[in-house]
Amino acid sequence: MASITFKSFIGLHQSSMEKHRHHSITTPSECLVPSQLHYRRLTVVAAKSSPTITGRNLRVAVVGGGPAGGAAAETLAKGGIETFLIERKLDNAKPCGGSIPLCMVEEFDLPMDIIDRRVTNLKIISPSNVAVTIGKTLKPHEYIGMVRRELLDAYLRDRAEASGATIINGLFVKMDKPQEKNAPYILHYNTYNGKTAGERTSIEVDAVIGADGANSRVAKSIDAGDYEYLIAIQERIKIPDKKMKYYENLAEMYVGSDISPDFYGWVYPKSDHVDVGTGTLRHKPDIEKLQLATRLRVGEKIQGGKIIWVEAHPMPQHPRPRRVVERVALVGDAAGYVMKGSGEGIYFAAKSGRMCAEAIVEGSENGRKMVDEGDLRSYLEKWDTIFGPTFKKMDMVDKVFYRSNMGKEAVVELFRHEYAQKMILESYLYKTVATVNPLERLKLAVSSIGSLVRANA
Ligand SMILES: Cc1cc2nc3c(=O)[nH]c(=O)nc-3n(C[C@H](O)[C@H](O)[C@H](O)COP(=O)(O)OP(=O)(O)OC[C@H]3O[C@@H](n4cnc5c(N)ncnc54)[C@H](O)[C@@H]3O)c2cc1C
Numbered sequence: 001m002a003s004i005t006f007k008s009f010i011g012l013h014q015s016s017m018e019k020h021r022h023h024s025i026t027t028p029s030e031c032l033v034p035s036q037l038h039y040r041r042l043t044v045v046a047a048k049s050s051p052t053i054t055g056r057n058l059r060v061a062v063v064g065g066g067p068a069g070g071a072a073a074e075t076l077a078k079g080g081i082e083t084f085l086i087e088r089k090l091d092n093a094k095p096c097g098g099s100i101p102l103c104m105v106e107e108f109d110l111p112m113d114i115i116d117r118r119v120t121n122l123k124i125i126s127p128s129n130v131a132v133t134i135g136k137t138l139k140p141h142e143y144i145g146m147v148r149r150e151l152l153d154a155y156l157r158d159r160a161e162a163s164g165a166t167i168i169n170g171l172f173v174k175m176d177k178p179q180e181k182n183a184p185y186i187l188h189y190n191t192y193n194g195k196t197a198g199e200r201t202s203i204e205v206d207a208v209i210g211a212d213g214a215n216s217r218v219a220k221s222i223d224a225g226d227y228e229y230l231i232a233i234q235e236r237i238k239i240p241d242k243k244m245k246y247y248e249n250l251a252e253m254y255v256g257s258d259i260s261p262d263f264y265g266w267v268y269p270k271s272d273h274v275d276v277g278t279g280t281l282r283h284k285p286d287i288e289k290l291q292l293a294t295r296l297r298v299g300e301k302i303q304g305g306k307i308i309w310v311e312a313h314p315m316p317q318h319p320r321p322r323r324v325v326e327r328v329a330l331v332g333d334a335a336g337y338v339m340k341g342s343g344e345g346i347y348f349a350a351k352s353g354r355m356c357a358e359a360i361v362e363g364s365e366n367g368r369k370m371v372d373e374g375d376l377r378s379y380l381e382k383w384d385t386i387f388g389p390t391f392k393k394m395d396m397v398d399k400v401f402y403r404s405n406m407g408k409e410a411v412v413e414l415f416r417h418e419y420a421q422k423m424i425l426e427s428y429l430y431k432t433v434a435t436v437n438p439l440e441r442l443k444l445a446v447s448s449i450g451s452l453v454r455a456n457a
Pocket of ligand 1: 064065066067068069087088092096098171212213233277312343345
């Protein structure tokens with residue numbers, strides 16, 4: 001399996017040499033802006049001088065219990081940190097298509113009973129309804145997972161609780177920042193039962209992970225700056241069993257200006273319904289019209305179906321200008337980690353939550369020492385090194401793919417090539433760039449030029 005693995009943090013021992021670590025500090029101009037992922041780094045050698053904590057362990061609050069928060073809280077708790085996870089709605093069903101890559105199932109050890117469907121065929125449908133099915137290059141054990149978010153999120157939160165995290169059903173409201181070095185943050189929240197707000201309560205912690213999604217209040221509290229966002233809508237549609245059979249292990253993606261000028265429409269199968277949705281960055285007021293057009297294009301395959309749920313939510317398009325400020329770090333959608341063009345964010349949320357928590361566990365020496373901004377920044381550095389180039393590449397793909405209907409026709413045509421299918425599926429399933437075969441790549445390049453010339457003729 002080609003997935004990326006990281007050094008385990010549990011029981012990590014540091015030699016005295018390691019305590020004089022190299023901190024690579026990113027200057028404020030590190031801002032990731034959409035078309036210009038640019039970093040300026042200043043590497044300094046610093047001695048770790050954070051005080052040892054006595055009588056207790058480091059306390060960290062994770063705000064938000066989606067995949068980012070659940071993964072972060074589990075990692076913190078396992079690493080010896082006193083962990084509090086604040087989630088406003090414990091039965092939350094985050095608006096989401098719920099497609100996840102195989103590497104997430106493996107890396108996060110997800111049980112099969114929370115995966116509704118294992119998709120092995122992905123049909124891409126062009127503006128003129130030319131359909132190309134990709135999937136024949138998959139190995140027998142490979143698939144795209146389809147989950148319902150209410151199940152996935154609850155599972156990850158429960159696992160965090162079983163690892164020792166305290167789950168608080170509350171709505172985070174605001175945060176008082178420490179006035180002195182190493183003083184605690186005070187987080188104010190309303191106890192909440194999903195319907196009515198209860199009492200205002202507060203909690204003191206040493207560090208905070210903001211995993212509270214696209215409308216993050218933690219991000220606002222630290223003045224993290226804004227991002228462009230797409231609005232995405234989705235309907236859960238219960239279709240007759242016979243029609244459901246067609247989608248048993250098939251997902252569909254529709255492109256064309258009727259569906260969206262700058263995104264795609266989808267049909268993703270779940271256990272007893274299909275999710276049909278679309279999104280747009282530049283035409284937000286038209287979102288309902290675009291959704292209607294998507295349903296029309298799917299056509300008779302969902303005819304006779306009943307809409308049982310309608311949901312919509314913003315989708316960040318690039319990371320926020322500031323993702324770590326002092327002892328507060330943002331992860332997942334709160335940080336802006338959604339892949340432009342594809343809208344994929346579940347894996348990146350869980351991964352960033354875990355990576356940020358690993359940095360805190362390591363920096364605090366399993367909860368025994370206070371952490372500082374440098375400890376939290378080490379997560380950013382790893383993140384940007386591993387995923388920065390992929391996000392940058394998708395930014396370029398997005399610009400080419402969504403430019404015109406002709407361009408979309410050309411790209412769909414390219415997916416007829418097995419080599420193109422293999423590349424796209426492997427990079428999705430494993431979050432790595434597939435090994436390039438020079439001859440196949442040359443053939444694909446020649447064919448790409450042909451398709452683009454025809455598209456622009
Ligand atoms: C319509 C749509 C379809 C999508 N489809 C896919 C897909 O198929 N595959 C994919 O990979 N990605 C998809 N995404 C993106 C994906 O949903 C997100 O990237 C992912 O949910 C991010 O996870 P997260 O944990 O960072 O944030 P979220 O999942 O948004 O979780 C944040 C949590 O914080 C809680 N919260 C928020 N504010 C507070 C507060 N003040 N106090 C306490 N709790 C709070 C919320 O209740 C929520 O549980 C889709 C997005 C949309 C909108």
